[in-house]
Amino acid sequence: MTQWVYSFGAGHNEGRADMRNLLGGKGANLAEMASIGLPVPPGFTITTEVCTHYYENGNQYPPELAGQVKAALARVEQAVGLKFGDTEKPLLVSVRSGARVSMPGMMDTVLNLGLNDATVEGLARASGDPRFAWDSYRRFIQMFGGVVLGVDHHRFEEIIEAVKLDRGVIEDTALTAEDWKEVIAGYKEAVQDATGAPFPQDPEAQLWAAIGAVFGSWMNQRAITYRKLHDIPAEWGTAVNVQAMVFGNMGEDCATGVCFTRDPSTGENVFYGEYLVNAQGEDVVAGIRTPQPMSKARAKPGEKPMEEVMPAAYAELVRVREVLEKHYKDMQDIEFTVQQNRLYMLQTRNGKRTAAASLKIAVDMCREGLIDEREAIKRVAPGSLDQLLHPTLDPKAPRKLLSKGLPASPGAASGIVVFSADEAELRAREGESVILVRIETSPEDIHGMHAAKGILTTRGGMTSHAAVVARGMGRPCVAGAGGITVDYTAQALSAGGHIIRAGETITLDGATGEVFVGAVAMIEPQLSGDFATLMEWADKVRRMKVRANAETPLDAETARKFGAEGIGLCRTEHMFFDPERIGAVRQMIMAEHEEGRRAALSRLLPFQRQDFTELFRIMAGLPVTIRLLDPPLHEFLPHTEEEIAEVAEGLGVEVAAMQRRAQDLAEANPMLGHRGCRLGISYPEIYEMQARAIFEAAVAVAKETGRAPVPEIMIPLVMTKRELDITRAEVERMAEAVFAEAGMRLEYLVGTMIELPRAALTANQIAESADFFSFGTNDLTQTVFGLSRDDAGKFLPAYVEKNILPKDPFVSLDPDGVGALVEIAAQKGRGVKNALKLGICGEHGGDPASIQFCETVGLDYVSCSPYRVPVARLAAAQAALHAGGVDRTA
């Protein structure tokens, strides 16, 4: 016979914490607490299988259920020495829902079930406290009426208010037994009015109605919507817990409370929570009376901490807290009730916490010996570290909300509003903190974004240019704030009637997308202490290396500070936007002949050499992957008449000729156009210059520091082996030339980005000419999906919402399509060349789920933006632990 009912408490525990699927979280943990000897009022759990059975069989319970409930109830009666429905000493119970995961939308708890016009008198006599008995009865009618019978709760509140007004009292606790009787008379009328039937008096009927209401609530609209949003299958079902009541509303030596075993916002090892004297269940959260703090340490003047008011019960609670933490090995969120100075536990579960608390609790618990390092590593969500690496708004600071956009890049920043990149750079140079406000950004705004403390756009999504670049730079960014109107001519922005002009201060919270008027106080990030400790532990277990995508010395330094083990992607074109260079870059592009190009390139050579020299110095012998010129040339084209004239003059040609050339260079689909190694093949002198700059810089740094850098030269957008052969030969020729001139040789690698499906599918051929592959998953995602990232914002969010795609594939690597190609390429490549180095350098390199995938296909490293490096270190460690990988912590 199937067991549909599991008892707990009073020495008869049929459930355990690991039975949450069957018993729900609440039921499983009640049984667990009872079995480790904590004071839990006895009761029983009706399993989630009953719920499933009920819905699969036309809303019928299994036939054996009634008998099993009866037997379990009898056991409870015996344990507490009371009888359900007895008019002398009645047993009262609570009926509580409890799914596997806590789920708003489910039926609220009904307390004091079993009371009726006769048993209430018995309760009054047995307890010697009529006020308590009638208060309990009115609570029961109110809860049962609301959640089981569906009577609007306002009706009940109006009735209480009327009686309180009449008696001239403010607090519920001031009402007497007689007052409650009057309230109850009103309640019964309200129930009769609303349902057309008197309030049910038969305790057994009450019990089954409440059980039915819990199972019924599993399919109510609120619960269905919640399940859909959180991917909870309907087959899980909910359990129902029926438990003997304990009373926190029996007088001044009684109380009820909700608390955390540690502070869930800071992680500090102090009791954190609230309690109320002479109260029951939901009173603490209902806000009818002001709850008081638990510990003296957290009490403000005038407050009455439980530690002082009920020292014995508090001491017992402190003991329970220790038992619970030792047992569950995690911070707990608990509910308790004190009845006449005796403590009872009514719920425990792992407590929700902030990122900061999660880190502190994991490290502290490891030091306290509750968990080991591996467990501590698993306890912190890598993505949450992002919040800790940037300044954040002081939660206590006052603020005035202006508008809200998308939380595009975390961190907070205050500064004066400027509306152009040039202005941002200028004002920043004068030492001001600026917020760059644009309708949207483009590659030409990079210098301004760099100079700004934060970026605000009114258009574009989470993968817009502003969002991607800001995340890469570690700048807080709020994108797509559609409620804000920007007027460049008037140099002002407005939202909801509020106007802010250039030069006035605003504050951005990139973690929430909020924009505030004026400055808001901040808290600086803490990179030492617990953070450093956890990172150290993570580094011991991870297999994959973590590198950073960085071009500027500042990025490279930040990357090292965050623990990067090299540069995985240096995008050389990002070095070309500098105002000092852009002129020469434009000349190079616009020149119609090799001669003109070479002249421009020779002007760029010293700049590039200098860039690489600085990077090599900072990276001090660590690997540096440099991608040769990649992007579509149009990104560098002159736009304004002035710019065209300037280039024409530089090249010594007519302005009209330049205009024609600009038209010639324009492409219908630049992303798939003349870019990547296609440029290097059309114009070998470009890659020649870049290779020369790299080798000259490497030689110089090797001579200067005695530590030879190992450049890894990366050829972009290769689709055939032949392309790599040609460009590789070019690079090797330059290497030989520079080595001959310098009188020394250096180690270096030449490899390619795998970012086209054809390259992935022919990786065995390409590997013959490559020392390494780096998966450029941004372009690979675009080409595998046939999806332009710049245009996807218009429909991709809807695709994710409609569940056509589970996630934005530009944020989290698509394992089925893009991932399959990565795996094929890795296998084919390694099949030809065992030692082929494999890495990933798309935005995905900083995404924990994608990093997990990289571990499973055996990549050697991930590379991500400098600020994501700690996230990647932790995610790589978790991936290694998940894969059962190396363990050097022992």
Ligand code: ADP
């Ligand atoms: P929720 O999931 O909304 O927290 P619970 O079932 O945990 O609902 O209960 C709501 C409140 O009622 C809690 O404060 C809980 O401690 C209290 N409560 C539940 N059962 C009992 C009981 N048997 N005796 C006393 N209080 C109870």
Ligand code: MG
């Ligand atoms: Mg509730």
Ligand code: MG
């Ligand atoms: Mg609860």
